[in-house]
Amino acid sequence: xxxxxxxMQQALHLAEKGRGFTSPNPMVxxxxxxxxxxxxxxxxxxxxxxxxxxxxxxEAGNAxxxxxxxxxxxxxxxxxxxxxxVPQIIQAGICEVYISMIDPNPLVNQEGIRRLKEAGxxxxxxxxxxxxxxLNRGFxxxxxxxxxxxxxxxxxxxxxxxxxxxxxxKWITAPPARDFVASQRLLYDGVMVGVxxxxxDNPGLLPKKxxxxxxxxxxxxxxLQVPETAQVVSDDFKHRTLIVTLCDENKKLYNHxxxxxxxxxxxxxxxxxxxxxxxxxxxxxxFGITSIYCExxxxxxxxxxxxxxCDELQLFIAPKVLGEGLSTFGGFRKSIEKPxxxxxxxxxxxxxxVLVRGRLDPCLQD
Amino acid sequence: xxxxxxxMQQALHLAEKGRGFTSPNPMVxxxxxxxxxxxxxxxxxxxxxxxxxxxxxxEAGNAxxxxxxxxxxxxxxxxxxxxxxVPQIIQAGICEVYISMIDPNPLVNQEGIRRLKEAGxxxxxxxxxxxxxxLNRGFxxxxxxxxxxxxxxxxxxxxxxxxxxxxxxKWITAPPARDFVASQRLLYDGVMVGVxxxxxDNPGLLPKKxxxxxxxxxxxxxxLQVPETAQVVSDDFKHRTLIVTLCDENKKLYNHxxxxxxxxxxxxxxxxxxxxxxxxxxxxxxFGITSIYCExxxxxxxxxxxxxxCDELQLFIAPKVLGEGLSTFGGFRKSIEKPxxxxxxxxxxxxxxVLVRGRLDPCLQD
Numbered sequence: 001x002x003x004x005x006x007x008m009q010q011a012l013h014l015a016e017k018g019r020g021f022t023s024p025n026p027m028v029x030x031x032x033x034x035x036x037x038x039x040x041x042x043x044x045x046x047x048x049x050x051x052x053x054x055x056x057x058x059e060a061g062n063a064x065x066x067x068x069x070x071x072x073x074x075x076x077x078x079x080x081x082x083x084x085x086v087p088q089i090i091q092a093g094i095c096e097v098y099i100s101m102i103d104p105n106p107l108v109n110q111e112g113i114r115r116l117k118e119a120g121x122x123x124x125x126x127x128x129x130x131x132x133x134x135l136n137r138g139f140x141x142x143x144x145x146x147x148x149x150x151x152x153x154x155x156x157x158x159x160x161x162x163x164x165x166x167x168x169x170k171w172i173t174a175p176p177a178r179d180f181v182a183s184q185r186l187l188y189d190g191v192m193v194g195v196x197x198x199x200x201d202n203p204g205l206l207p208k209k210x211x212x213x214x215x216x217x218x219x220x221x222x223x224l225q226v227p228e229t230a231q232v233v234s235d236d237f238k239h240r241t242l243i244v245t246l247c248d249e250n251k252k253l254y255n256h257x258x259x260x261x262x263x264x265x266x267x268x269x270x271x272x273x274x275x276x277x278x279x280x281x282x283x284x285x286x287f288g289i290t291s292i293y294c295e296x297x298x299x300x301x302x303x304x305x306x307x308x309x310c311d312e313l314q315l316f317i318a319p320k321v322l323g324e325g326l327s328t329f330g331g332f333r334k335s336i337e338k339p340x341x342x343x344x345x346x347x348x349x350x351x352x353x354v355l356v357r358g359r360l361d362p363c364l365q366d
Numbered sequence: 367x368x369x370x371x372x373x374m375q376q377a378l379h380l381a382e383k384g385r386g387f388t389s390p391n392p393m394v395x396x397x398x399x400x401x402x403x404x405x406x407x408x409x410x411x412x413x414x415x416x417x418x419x420x421x422x423x424x425e426a427g428n429a430x431x432x433x434x435x436x437x438x439x440x441x442x443x444x445x446x447x448x449x450x451x452v453p454q455i456i457q458a459g460i461c462e463v464y465i466s467m468i469d470p471n472p473l474v475n476q477e478g479i480r481r482l483k484e485a486g487x488x489x490x491x492x493x494x495x496x497x498x499x500x501l502n503r504g505f506x507x508x509x510x511x512x513x514x515x516x517x518x519x520x521x522x523x524x525x526x527x528x529x530x531x532x533x534x535x536k537w538i539t540a541p542p543a544r545d546f547v548a549s550q551r552l553l554y555d556g557v558m559v560g561v562x563x564x565x566x567d568n569p570g571l572l573p574k575k576x577x578x579x580x581x582x583x584x585x586x587x588x589x590l591q592v593p594e595t596a597q598v599v600s601d602d603f604k605h606r607t608l609i610v611t612l613c614d615e616n617k618k619l620y621n622h623x624x625x626x627x628x629x630x631x632x633x634x635x636x637x638x639x640x641x642x643x644x645x646x647x648x649x650x651x652x653f654g655i656t657s658i659y660c661e662x663x664x665x666x667x668x669x670x671x672x673x674x675x676c677d678e679l680q681l682f683i684a685p686k687v688l689g690e691g692l693s694t695f696g697g698f699r700k701s702i703e704k705p706x707x708x709x710x711x712x713x714x715x716x717x718x719x720v721l722v723r724g725r726l727d728p729c730l731q732d
Contacts, residue, residue, distance in 0.1 A: 157705065158681060158722075159694045160526015164702040172702070305687055315524060317683070317722055320707035321671055323698040328525045332689040335531040336538070337525065342685035344720050346711045354710050356524075356720055358685055 005099055007031050008069040008128045012100070014043040014052070015072045015135060020213040021046040022289040023189045026073055030056040032094070034067040051076065053085040065093030072132045074103040074112040086112050090119040099125045100132030104143045123310040126232050138189060138290030141311070147281040148189065149291040150309055153181060154328050155316040161325025162298055167200060172318045176351025180209035181295070184221060188293040190216035190242070190284070194300040195225050205230045205295070214240045220300060222275060224250040238262050242287070244280055250347055277307045302331035305340055310360045313342060317354045370464055373397050374494045378466070380409040380418070381438045381501060386579040387412040389555045390654040392439055392505040396422040398460070400433035417442065426513040431459030438498045440469040440478040440491070452478050456485040465491045466498030470509045504555060504656030507677070513647040514555065516658040516675055519547060520667055520694050521682040527691025528664055533566060538684045542717030547661070548574035549588050552678075554659040556582035556608070556650070560666040561591050570597045571661070580606045582655060586666060588641060590616040604628050609655070610646055628637040644671045668697035669707055676726045679708060683720045
């Protein structure tokens with residue numbers, strides 16, 4: 001079993017290389033093994049490109065006959081941007097297939113496994129399934145909940161303030177925490193802030209290492225207040241900026257941004273007369289974004305929690321006390337008997353700061 | 367060296383047994399060893415009682431001749447409540463003395479060591495000194511800073527509130543954290559709260575195990591608002607309650623409490639026309655209290671931090687969000703450029719809650 005795990009680990013490692021480029025498709029890695037040697041491997045490199053299994057089969061060539069395939073997601077049976085993988089696996093003469101997780105996509109969902117078995121191939125599922133599910137949690141959320149995975153990151157003082165009473169928030173945390181955040185941005189399809197944060201801090205929202213990947217920089221901006229000079233709409237990566245706005249506001253600026261290659265996503269007021277986070281995220285999911293790292297500010301963070309949308313909370317707690325200041329989560333008020341319940345999963349020190357990782361208590365979620 | 371450490375560890379272990387009963391004296395333990403065997407041991411059991419060295423010498427009797435003494439604090443040379451230890455050590459024929467830490471008391475401070483050496487005894491200092499200093503940090507603070515050691519414990523929600531907007535705070539944390547707090551109370555001479563906490567929560571402030579020891583329950587109550595029915599002034603341990611109040615307020619109630627065996631400590635308004643924490647703590651030090659576990663509320667906690675008095679901060683962070691509520695540290699306001707800087711030392715999970723332990727950045731202290 002350890003050997004099988006080792007090959008699947010390699011497939012997961014390969015899958016990870018596609019991060020940021022495959023959405024809304026999942027990241028997938030595949031390894032073909034014969035006589036305890038890898039004879040072919042591949043990963044899904046970008047949306048619309050060839051699947052991991054196909055690349056691995058190509059590399060293995062005729063040697064694939066009688067070999068074992070390790071693949072992190074159930075192979076597909078449907079014609080998408082590329083032909084289905086299952087027939088190619090069968091044709092290549094693969095005799096055993098290890099699969100981490102079943103594809104939740106209704107077009108596949110166990111049909112791939114059924115067809116492989118039908119062709120006489122031995123199929124094993126569930127090997128390193130947890131790891132595979134974490135890898136593609138965004139992809140799964142989009143299929144299952146019709147919205148991206150949301151990680152909410154907030155940085156506050158020991159006494160729970162994100163800024164002092166003058167609104168100044170630079171800097172709550174020290175450089176190691178800010179580096180950590182910049183690295184986290186690499187792990188998501190998009191980084192999201194409210195327009196207030198753009199107006200106040202003018203952040204670049206760029207990841208630490210720009211190894212070709214810049215996540216979507218999503219600005220929630222109902223009334224299109226982003227100034228033309230803001231970094232996110234004027235730097236070299238402005239084609240990776242996505243402004244979410246009400247369609248009927250400020251047509252002129254809308255067209256200006258559009259002409260600059262900046263993406264705009266028009267949303268509409270819901271039946272309540274306001275834009276909910278739920279509706280906004282649904283639109284972002286339809287746009288192809290499977291996971292978002294939300295960096296505030298207070299109003300956006302409060303709206304997410306209030307609507308019970310927070311799959312992971314990263315709360316940085318700086319060793320500083322302000323006494324008074326701006327609250328971390330704006331816009332709602334709960335009692336001690338009925339607070340919004342969280343679960344703390346992990347704590348760690350990052351430089352002088354503390355990072356507490358948690359999530360909304362799932363009992364509350366539905 | 368390991369063997370010497372082992373004997374000193376035993377002496378420290380013995381010293382700890384006096385906790386709560388020796389203040390404002392230090393806790394001290396002593397072990398006399400000959401031919402790798404303990405032939406006498408003792409600890410300072412209560413203020414005014416015999417010293418650890420003397421008890422150990424008594425147990426060793428004539429066998430003490432030629433033996434080695436391990437003692438956690440430099441033996442004394444002055445007549446206090448009991449005769450000095452150094453002459454007795456010399457007379458017993460002890461030939462070697464290991465000492466953890468020098469006694470900072472100006473009446474001793476290295477004079478004990480000098481006299482022992484003068485008598486031809488080999489003296490080694492600094493063995494497990496860190497442990498000895500932690501053990502008696504209250505005693506040292508009282509000598510060096512003229513005030514007790516202060517640990518401030520606060521329990522807040524993830525977003526930094528100690529109560530909801532209605533003032534309700536029961537319960538922010540879960541039972542494991544509350545048990546932890548009850549155990550901590552055993553480690554201090556006093557547990558302190560503001561009268562607001564008594565009025566709101568009517569706490570008992572008792573330690574978890576009542577093995578004969580109940581710390582002073584210190585209530586900061588300038589205008590004597592503690593109701594006669596409050597637990598701290600009506601339960602079986604009311605003789606261990608100490609109300610700190612302005613002397614010229616509410617004589618009648620003052621005398622009533624006094625008649626009940628409740629202690630009252632009269633303080634005076636400072637030159638500023640108000641009572642500072644610094645002045646209050648100085649009075650508590652003079653009363654004989656060397657260490658305090660302060661449990662709030664917000665106003666007391668804010669006053670301590672504002673006056674830069676906080677030798678340890680224990681901040682419980684509960685997995686709950688209120689949105690709005692009462693702030694943890696009341697009464698001051700800092701900017702993000704000049705916050706009150708802390709240092710985080712340790713983080714741990716206690717049940718579902720997180721405990722962050724830190725202290726005021728010492729750069730700020732003076």
